Amino acid sequence: MAQAFDASAQQALLIQRAESALAMAKRMGADAAEVGASVDQGIGVSVRQGEVETVELSRDQGIAITVYVGQRKGSASSTDASEASLLATVEKALSIARYTGEDPSAGLADAALMATDIPDLKVHHPWALTTDRAIELALSCEQAGREVTGITQSDGASLSSGEGVRVYANSHGFVGTQKGSRHSLSCVLIAEDEQGMQRDMDYTSARNPDDLSDPAAVGREAARRTLRRLGARRPPTGTYPVLFDPSLASGLVGHLMGALAGGALYRQASFLCDRLNTPLFPDWFSLEERPMEIGATASSPFDGEGVQTRNNRFIENGQIASYMLSSYSARRLGMKTTGNAGGARNLRITAPLSNPAALFEQMGTGVWVTELMGQGINGVTGDYSRGAAGFWVENGVVQYPIEEFTIAGNLERMFGALVGVGDDIDRRGSIHSGSWLIDGMTIAGN
Amino acid sequence: MGLAASDFRRLSMTAHTNDLQTAVSILLSPGGLTLDALDSGLGYAMGAGIDYADLYFQRSWEEGWILEDGEVKEASYNIDGGVGVRALAGEKTGFAYSNQITADALMDTGKTAAGIVRSGKQLTGQAVNPVTAASYYAGIDPLAGLSADEKVAMLKDADRIARAADPSVTQVSASLSGTYEVVLVRASDGTLATDIRPLVRFNVSVIAVKNGRRERGSAGGGGRYSMSRLRDEQVSERYAKEAVRQALVNLEAVDAPAGQMPVVLGAGWPGILLHEAVGHGLEGDFNRKGSSAFAGRMGQRVASKGVTVVDDATLRDGRGSLSVDDEGTPGQYTSLIEDGVLTGYMQDKLNARLMGMAPTGNARRESFAHLPMPRMTNTVMLAGQDEPDDIIKSVKRGIYAVSFGGGQVDITSGKFVFSASEAYLIEDGRVTAPVKGATLIGNGPDAMSRVSMIGHDMALDTGIGVCGKEGQGVPVGVGQPTLKVDELTVGGTQS
Numbered sequence: 001m002a003q004a005f006d007a008s009a010q011q012a013l014l015i016q017r018a019e020s021a022l023a024m025a026k027r028m029g030a031d032a033a034e035v036g037a038s039v040d041q042g043i044g045v046s047v048r049q050g051e052v053e054t055v056e057l058s059r060d061q062g063i064a065i066t067v068y069v070g071q072r073k074g075s076a077s078s079t080d081a082s083e084a085s086l087l088a089t090v091e092k093a094l095s096i097a098r099y100t101g102e103d104p105s106a107g108l109a110d111a112a113l114m115a116t117d118i119p120d121l122k123v124h125h126p127w128a129l130t131t132d133r134a135i136e137l138a139l140s141c142e143q144a145g146r147e148v149t150g151i152t153q154s155d156g157a158s159l160s161s162g163e164g165v166r167v168y169a170n171s172h173g174f175v176g177t178q179k180g181s182r183h184s185l186s187c188v189l190i191a192e193d194e195q196g197m198q199r200d201m202d203y204t205s206a207r208n209p210d211d212l213s214d215p216a217a218v219g220r221e222a223a224r225r226t227l228r229r230l231g232a233r234r235p236p237t238g239t240y241p242v243l244f245d246p247s248l249a250s251g252l253v254g255h256l257m258g259a260l261a262g263g264a265l266y267r268q269a270s271f272l273c274d275r276l277n278t279p280l281f282p283d284w285f286s287l288e289e290r291p292m293e294i295g296a297t298a299s300s301p302f303d304g305e306g307v308q309t310r311n312n313r314f315i316e317n318g319q320i321a322s323y324m325l326s327s328y329s330a331r332r333l334g335m336k337t338t339g340n341a342g343g344a345r346n347l348r349i350t351a352p353l354s355n356p357a358a359l360f361e362q363m364g365t366g367v368w369v370t371e372l373m374g375q376g377i378n379g380v381t382g383d384y385s386r387g388a389a390g391f392w393v394e395n396g397v398v399q400y401p402i403e404e405f406t407i408a409g410n411l412e413r414m415f416g417a418l419v420g421v422g423d424d425i426d427r428r429g430s431i432h433s434g435s436w437l438i439d440g441m442t443i444a445g446n
Numbered sequence: 447m448g449l450a451a452s453d454f455r456r457l458s459m460t461a462h463t464n465d466l467q468t469a470v471s472i473l474l475s476p477g478g479l480t481l482d483a484l485d486s487g488l489g490y491a492m493g494a495g496i497d498y499a500d501l502y503f504q505r506s507w508e509e510g511w512i513l514e515d516g517e518v519k520e521a522s523y524n525i526d527g528g529v530g531v532r533a534l535a536g537e538k539t540g541f542a543y544s545n546q547i548t549a550d551a552l553m554d555t556g557k558t559a560a561g562i563v564r565s566g567k568q569l570t571g572q573a574v575n576p577v578t579a580a581s582y583y584a585g586i587d588p589l590a591g592l593s594a595d596e597k598v599a600m601l602k603d604a605d606r607i608a609r610a611a612d613p614s615v616t617q618v619s620a621s622l623s624g625t626y627e628v629v630l631v632r633a634s635d636g637t638l639a640t641d642i643r644p645l646v647r648f649n650v651s652v653i654a655v656k657n658g659r660r661e662r663g664s665a666g667g668g669g670r671y672s673m674s675r676l677r678d679e680q681v682s683e684r685y686a687k688e689a690v691r692q693a694l695v696n697l698e699a700v701d702a703p704a705g706q707m708p709v710v711l712g713a714g715w716p717g718i719l720l721h722e723a724v725g726h727g728l729e730g731d732f733n734r735k736g737s738s739a740f741a742g743r744m745g746q747r748v749a750s751k752g753v754t755v756v757d758d759a760t761l762r763d764g765r766g767s768l769s770v771d772d773e774g775t776p777g778q779y780t781s782l783i784e785d786g787v788l789t790g791y792m793q794d795k796l797n798a799r800l801m802g803m804a805p806t807g808n809a810r811r812e813s814f815a816h817l818p819m820p821r822m823t824n825t826v827m828l829a830g831q832d833e834p835d836d837i838i839k840s841v842k843r844g845i846y847a848v849s850f851g852g853g854q855v856d857i858t859s860g861k862f863v864f865s866a867s868e869a870y871l872i873e874d875g876r877v878t879a880p881v882k883g884a885t886l887i888g889n890g891p892d893a894m895s896r897v898s899m900i901g902h903d904m905a906l907d908t909g910i911g912v913c914g915k916e917g918q919g920v921p922v923g924v925g926q927p928t929l930k931v932d933e934l935t936v937g938g939t940q941s
Contacts, residue, residue: 048735054539057558060815061545075522079545085525092523099594101517155737155858190737190858197739199858229859237705237941267514268617268653268660374863375852376885376937380653380662385702385937387854387863387887404861406885406937408704442939444704444887 005041007124007179011165014039015177017086018169021065024090026171030067030097032108034170034305037063042162045134047142049154052135058162067093071102105331108305113327113337114174115302115309122295124179125208126163134159137185137215145189145219150227155188155199157219161209168306176302183209187222193230200225200371205428207295225370228391232401235392235445241366241419242407242441243359243393246426248372249436253287255411257344258379260314260322262329271382271412272320279318281415284351287315291345298430304342312338314347347431353423359437361396362420367443368393369407382411405445414438465585466576469630469640473503473527477548484632485574487549490556491533492634498534498795499560500633502772503547504814509589510623513601530814531555534796543815575636579776582760582767583670585642587626591672597622600682604650608686614697615690617653620682622646624673631774635795639774645669645765645921647909648676650685654693663693667908669763692849692868695880702869702884702938708841709886709934710872712848713834715907717924719931720755720825722853722862723890724748726915728782728790729808730797730820732857739860739890740788748788749894752830755783757792759807759823765909766824766923773809773818780806782825783894794820812918822913824923830900834928837899839875845936846870846877847886860890885937893931901928 018035025033044056063086064077074097078089142157163181168174186203202221204213244252264270272280291309293299303309305327313321325333326341354362373387385408392399409417422434470481479487484501491499505527512520529551530543542558544551592600604620624646631639649666665688667681711719724740732738740748749755759768759777768777773795781789793801794809797820810821838846846869853864865885870877906925913922 048537052538054541054817056817057542058815059544073520075520076524077522078525079527080525081545089523089525096521096523096594099598100519100521103517103519106519153736155735196860197737197858199737199856234935239941267619268655269662273660373854373856373861373887374865374885375854376863376865376883378662378883380660381882383882385865385883385885385939387861387885387937389861403859404887404889404935406704406863406887406935408702408884408937408939410939442704442937442941444706444935444937444941446706 005163007126007163007165010039011167011177011179014165014167015175017063018167018175021063021086021090022169022171024087025065025067025094028090028094030069030094032068032171034066034108035063036166036168038164038166040162040164042160043129043131043134044158044160045131045138046156046158047135047138048156050139050143053156055131063089065089065093067097068107069094069097071104071106072097072100073103073106074100105328108170108172109307109327109337111172113307114172115176115306117308118176118301121292121299121301123181123207123299124163125181127161127181127183127209129161134161141185141187141215141219143219144216145187145223148220148223148227150191151189151223152192153190155190157185157187159185168302168304170306174306176306178300181207183212185212185215185218187219189222189226191226191230195231198226198229200229207297229389229401232389232403235367235402235405235443237444237446239440240443241363241437241439243363243366243368244436244438245370246422246424246434248369249433250426250429250431251372252436253347253431253433255377256415257324259382260320260324262323262325262333264379265323266329266332269380271380275320276323277319280320280412281315281318281418283318285315285318285418286313286350287347288313288350289344289347293346296346298345300345303339307337307339307341309339309345345430349421349433351421353434354420356422356424356435359420359422359435360393363393363437364396365394367402367407368398384409384411384414402445405443407441407443409441414441465640465642468585468642469628472505472628473547473630477546479547479549483549487552487556488632488634490553491531491560493560495535496533496560497536498634500532500631500773501552502530502814503630504528504627506625506627507589508625511597511601511621513605513620516605518598518601526813528814529555531559532817533559537800539817541817573636574638577637577639577770577774577776579639579770581769582777583644583763583769586644586672588624588644588646588672589626591674592677596677597673600677603682604686607683608650608652608690611687611690612654612694614654614656614694615652616655618650620650622648622673629772631772633774637774639770641770644671646671646673646676648681648685650689652689652693654690654697656697659697661693661696663689663691663696665689665692666910669765669909670767671763695868699880699882701940702881703936704938704941706933706935708844709931709936710837710841710844710846711926711929711931712846713901713903713905713926713928715924716847716850717825717827717907717926718850718853718864720827720926721822721913721922721924722855722864723888723893724755724783725822725825726855727857727860727890728792730791730793730801733791734797734801738857743788746788747786748891749783749786750897751786752900753783753786753894753897754828755825756781756828757808757822757825761824761906761923764824764906764923765911765921766822768807768823771807771809772811773805775805775807775809777823778807792820792822794818810920812920816918819915821915821920822922824906824925826906826924827926827929829902829904829927832899832901834901834903837901837928837930838872838877840899840930841872842874844872845881846872851883855890861887862890863887881938886934887937888934893934896932897929898932899930903927
């Protein structure tokens with residue numbers, strides 16, 4: 001890489017800066033304080049039509065401080081690493097705290113919950129990647145896609161590689177730190193017929209560069225996904241089963257977690273308020289979190305407030321077994337934190353898995369959705385209405401590509417109408433899921 | 447009375463030398479730099495083969511206050527800043543940035559940016575040419591417009607008013623945020639430009655519960671002005687009442703229909719239609735690359751007669767307005783579609799040069815740590831002749847949508863969506879029951895060709911839009927009169 005990055009030195013520096021900020025806060029009158037700091041560095045290259053388009057070197061740093069004065073809270077952050085700026089940031093957090101209201105639930109997580117088991121989860125795999133090599137990989141990815149018959153142009157291939165360090169420390173004396181890396185390669189291609197242009201893409205993403213897919217395979221998959229969209233028609237309006245591609249099924253898990261999040265619950269802004277220990281999914285479906293999984297996307301031994309993470313089971317045999325809580329939201333709800341300040345880490349589904357062919361057969365006639373558009377999700381009511389593209393299926397057989405239609409329903413009913421989960425698991429993100437087959441959604445098309 | 451977009455343009459030529467002095471003292475002096483030192487900074491980014499290089503200095507102060515349960519629970523303050531250095535050679539771009547604004551940082555980032563692009567023609571040196579531009583907003587620190595006590599009082603007012611408005615209101619959250627941003631651009635083509643950009647916003651969100659149903663309503667707005675104007679315009683009251691009204695409407699909403707039908711869009715924020723259906727598709731980069739459904743259609747009919755769409759960075763105090771863009775080009779009024787015919791693209795310098803066109807002041811970047819791209823500012827459809835009532839009366843069965851959550855477009859296929867958050871049925875020419883939120887989907891060129899009636903009630907949105915492109919968010923505005931699209935697909939659940 002063109003810029004040197006010594007993660008261990010950066011880590012030592014960040015810890016020192018965090019501890020210095022905590023000491024300043026205490027000296028200046030804070031009763032408690034917490035600090036998050038990070039440094040990230042990376043390279044990004046993009047190529048298009050066989051030529052280099054951009055080469056970007058990034059280096060981002062930031063420090064965020066939250067102080068508590070009694071039950072009042074103030075926060076400030078800065079990207080300036082100087083001692084003077086650190087002092088000004090702490091001062092600002094303290095001065096702003098004077099104007100916030102007393103909040104009985106405010107404060108650090110309980111000291112007894114601070115993580116003590118902090119193993120190396122193997123999420124830091126730096127890549128000694130030169131700019132030339134990065135360009136070469138992106139070019140080979142794009143070229144493999146462009147060589148596929150029918151691809152008329154490329155919208156480019158991009159490779160990005162980065163590593164970073166983050167530190168969380170608080171006035172309980174807790175200091176947690178983790179080094180991490182992320183590398184990804186993507187390709188977007190365009191094909192055209194008399195009806196017009198279509199685009200689609202593929203990507204690979206991993207913490208360890210050795211786990212990335214072959215660049216040529218990414219290019220060819222992008223080509224395959226693009227070409228299969230040509231000649232799209234509009235499906236009929238009506239009620240049909242919908243098969244969600246794995247990446248889109250992960251999105252549905254994301255909406256579920258949004259509704260199980262403490263912040264949404266105490267604000268009454270969730271369709272799952274007061275639903276703990278009641279059925280939501282079929283009884284063969286369970287969902288759990290594995291925050292300590294070795295090398296996984298979102299692995300971390302401590303959460304956003306230093307609490308030891310744990311294997312939460314959110315859905316057990318179809319029932320809502322746990323909410324997703326931080327200390328603050330837990331206090332608001334009269335419950336205990338689940339170690340989820342900052343969200344869920346590595347969600348895994350436990351269910352009998354079918355191969356996709358069996359899911360198509362089970363679907364019979366309906367819609368296979370491979371792309372969703374727009375934000376049409378109402379977290380308060382669970383109402384769901386989104387733009388989509390995919391394929392029309394009859395008697396379990398894919399007939400033709402479809403586009404310019406919507407799928408609509410209500411998340412609560414959709415979860416209850418889940419009839420199958422595929423074994424075609426997408427492992428690129430923090431939520432691993434196969435395809436989902438959901439019965440009885442409304443399709444609006446022709 | 448219809449308002450054409452140009453009616454908002456009350457030009458005020460301010461002395462930009464004042465802005466320049468402010469920018470230099472905020473951005474350069476703390477790191478020991480002077481304007482003259484930027485020439486050598488630029489020199490590092492140039493070198494053989496570079497066509498163009500620029501330095502973008504930025505510093506921003508951002509403040510946010512959030513009220514929940516009747517108390518201000520969160521208050522935050524964020525300081526960001528640095529310099530981004532870009533070197534262009536042909537279609538290639540090299541980019542690096544630093545949080546430090548010092549001579550050393552300029553040398554490091556400049557050499558890095560220049561070192562990563564290798565070909566291109568030799569540059570001829572340009573004399574410094576300070577950009578003269580009109581100001582479309584005051585160069586002030588908007589956060590200083592109210593004291594902390596006054597900010598807290600505004601939020602508490604919103605809470606009190608919302609709770610008093612209806613007994614079904616169970617939760618109120620209100621937020622006040624503002625950014626004071628100072629930028630300076632120095633480019634190898636001689637450009638020297640500065641801008642001081644205030645931006646504020648007030649928002650109210652409520653939950654109302656009735657008969658076991660729970661719904662949300664939200665409202666907000668702002669622009670490029672001082673926080674004191676939010677107080678003077680009593681937005682606490684306006685947005686609190688509006689959020690409650692919307693929640694109460696949604697409590698009565700029935701399932702939305704599914705299928706193709708006429709859609710009447712209200713004036714103002716529903717202009718998100720233009721942003722998605724045509725705006726992105728007319729950005730220069732997508733058209734240079736030929737990846738837009740509008741590529742190669744300049745001079746052709748792409749919308750119904752009567753449809754005139756402009757991108758207007760010059761609206762006074764508008765959320766998307768720019769006195770100069772992020773490459774130092776003065777903000778402009780750019781005609782995109784005139785009476786249905788495609789007349790212009792939105793350009794930054796790179797894409798304008800490669801397409802043999804002029805920059806249109808549409809180069810924007812989220813921050814110094816991001817590359818500029820052609821982006822929208824305020825995208826507006828000009829007023830037509832029709833009475834809004836007549837537009838409703840012309841529909842036998844359809845939807846009247848007045849508020850939206852957000853939208854998205856695939857610029858290549860032209861397919862776009864936007865999601866209604868407040869909508870009604872139209873039955874036999876009358877607005878009847880409210881319907882639940884539903885996503886509308888269409889194809890940009892088709893939808894614009896099906897615009898059959900255009901009201902005389904052009905309105906801008908209240909100042910809430912954020913546009914996302916390639917992971918970068920920038921504030922934008924939209925506006926339009928009431929209009930009718932003869933056929934769009936409505937994504938309800940009643941088929």
